[in-house]
Amino acid sequence: MNRILIPALLLSILSGYSYGKSPKLVLQVTVDGLRADLIKRYASHYGENGFNYLLREGVVYTNAHYLHANTETIVGHTTLATGATPAVHGMIGNVWYHADTGELGYNIEDATAPLIPTRKHSRKGAQLDPAQTRARSSGRSPLGILVPTFSDILSKSTAGKAKIFGISGKDRSAVAMAGQKGTAYWYSTDNGDFQSSSYYMEQYPDWATSWNGKRLAEKMAGQKWALLHDASHYKLAQQDDRPYEIDLKGYGRTFPHPFGALQHPLFFTRVLVSPEGDRLLLDFAKALVEAEGLGQDDVTDYLSISFSSVDAVNHFFGPSSLENEDVVVQLDRTLEELFTFIDQKVGLDNTLIVFSADHGMADMPEYAIEQGKDAGRLYSDEVLAMAREISAELFDSENIVKDFFRPFLYLDGVALASKKLSRKKASAAIARALAKKPGIGGAIPSQEAMASEASGIAGAIRNNIHPQRVLSVISYRADSANPVSKPSVSRFAVPSATPGSKILATALS
Numbered sequence: 205m206n207r208i209l210i211p212a213l214l215l216s217i218l219s220g221y222s223y224g225k226s227p228k229l230v231l232q233v234t235v236d237g238l239r240a241d242l243i244k245r246y247a248s249h250y251g252e253n254g255f256n257y258l259l260r261e262g263v264v265y266t267n268a269h270y271l272h273a274n275t276e277t278i279v280g281h282t283t284l285a286t287g288a289t290p291a292v293h294g295m296i297g298n299v300w301y302h303a304d305t306g307e308l309g310y311n312i313e314d315a316t317a318p319l320i321p322t323r324k325h326s327r328k329g330a331q332l333d334p335a336q337t338r339a340r341s342s343g344r345s346p347l348g349i350l351v352p353t354f355s356d357i358l359s360k361s362t363a364g365k366a367k368i369f370g371i372s373g374k375d376r377s378a379v380a381m382a383g384q385k386g387t388a389y390w391y392s393t394d395n396g397d398f399q400s401s402s403y404y405m406e407q408y409p410d411w412a413t414s415w416n417g418k419r420l421a422e423k424m425a426g427q428k429w430a431l432l433h434d435a436s437h438y439k440l441a442q443q444d445d446r447p448y449e450i451d452l453k454g455y456g457r458t459f460p461h462p463f464g465a466l467q468h469p470l471f472f473t474r475v476l477v478s479p480e481g482d483r484l485l486l487d488f489a490k491a492l493v494e495a496e497g498l499g500q501d502d503v504t505d506y507l508s509i510s511f512s513s514v515d516a517v518n519h520f521f522g523p524s525s526l527e528n529e530d531v532v533v534q535l536d537r538t539l540e541e542l543f544t545f546i547d548q549k550v551g552l553d554n555t556l557i558v559f560s561a562d563h564g565m566a567d568m569p570e571y572a573i574e575q576g577k578d579a580g581r582l583y584s585d586e587v588l589a590m591a592r593e594i595s596a597e598l599f600d601s602e603n604i605v606k607d608f609f610r611p612f613l614y615l616d617g618v619a620l621a622s623k624k625l626s627r628k629k630a631s632a633a634i635a636r637a638l639a640k641k642p643g644i645g646g647a648i649p650s651q652e653a654m655a656s657e658a659s660g661i662a663g664a665i666r667n668n669i670h671p672q673r674v675l676s677v678i679s680y681r682a683d684s685a686n687p688v689s690k691p692s693v694s695r696f697a698v699p700s701a702t703p704g705s706k707i708l709a710t711a712l713s
């Protein structure tokens with residue numbers, strides 16, 4: 205097994221649903237960051253009809269793995285949506301090089317598709333997602349996805365009659381699954397509403413306006429995230445108060461976690477970093493299914509629901525925390541409520557459920573150290589500094605290294621040209637030196653990775669590079685010494701956790 209890949213559990217449920225007739229509804233449920241082993245770890249807590257419904261009635265793929273190296277949210281979701289690797293669908297990372305502007309940008313950003321405001325006045329919440337901070341506009345659309353999604357093909361095969369929706373706590377998770385033909389809505393950490401962009405609509409339908417008008421997220425003001433059961437029932441009861449957990453400026457490291465005042469810049473983020481984030485999404489899903497009449501006729505409809513709270517909790521508390529145990533256990537109840545609702549409205553006999561994670565999650569480095577592993581934190585700015593130091597040593601210029609956004613390091617075409625350096629040689633030399641640095645699992649020039657026929661990590665990296673997009677970066681500061689026929693940006697993949705190497709810190713993906 206390729207150890208860089210974190211297994212994703214994939215379940216298809218065909219309960220009662222018989223082959224030969226089309227389902228009225230395809231319900232694709234994705235749980236962001238739900239590492240496969242976590243489902244088993246907490247199994248003693250589950251009710252009959254959440255995870256257990258899927259495990260009992262479904263086809264369970266226990267040895268399913270992503271074929272790509274950069275197991276991040278947009279990459280995994282687009283792979284689930286299209287069945288293709290990022291080398292084909294183009295979503296190679298949460299952040300990648302946008303040839304049209306010559307800058308790094310956010311995966312689904314689209315300045316021509318601005319967000320539609322859900323209310324007249326809205327405060328701006330604090331942004332903790334480093335990928336979002338690279339977005340050059342707030343507009344969002346699926347146009348960066350280069351192949352059709354399953355939902356696009358469903359639309360085509362039903363002559364546009366299928367109703368198609370993707371909803372999530374995260375924009376990228378909603379947009380990828382809805383494809384070009386569906387409609388996406390996602391949670392706003394500015395105001396707790398579910399929002400969309402002008403790519404999908406000119407204005408919100410009445411039901412969405414009315415749902416947002418309930419201001420359910422705001423009702424969490426002054427409330428707390430408390431454990432579902434008594435602490436003594438939990439496997440990880442002793443793993444609540446650990447110095448390396450991130451307390452979100454007063455959300456705290458231990459239960460109960462207070463959401464605080466509505467005015468706090470992290471208030472709506474804290475709600476997402478709790479089981480309430482998944483419950484809000486469920487409530488929005490119910491309103492959508494009712495108002496849009498999903499699964500009510502013989503044309504197969506599609507609804508993707510991507511739950512984000514497990515991932516959010518993992519990022520701040522780690523996947524081996526009491527917070528993780530409780531958010532997964534409470535998700536089990538949320539899933540049960542979802543399946544019960546779908547049974548009442550559509551009938552589970554008429555519904556095909558597909559369930560998966562978009563990626564797993566490494567344990568926090570400090571926890572891994574406690575477990576006797578060789579681990580540590582390495583931040584992006586440290587990798588960038590290392591690469592610049594190498595460049596200065598090798599080529600007497602640190603400017604050759606343009607930028608780093610994990611897992612890709614970018615070289616500067618102009619700086620290379622001014623030093624009369626070949627991109628190929630410079631990439632190879634920097635990669636070789638970088639791979640020897642403490643904390644780096646490996647580094648490989650993109651050209652080398654693309655030419656590789658190897659399996660394992662090299663194969664997973666190859667599957668994660670879109671040749672056209674690597675070629676498309678040619679326009680990046682193209683000049684006479686850096687002709688358009690050669691890529692002017694090199695990418696090195698730095699695996700996040702390889703055997704024998706230290707573990708890179710994970711930030712919000």
Ligand SMILES: [Zn+2]
Pocket residue numbers: 236237276277278515562563713
């Ligand atoms: Zn994710």
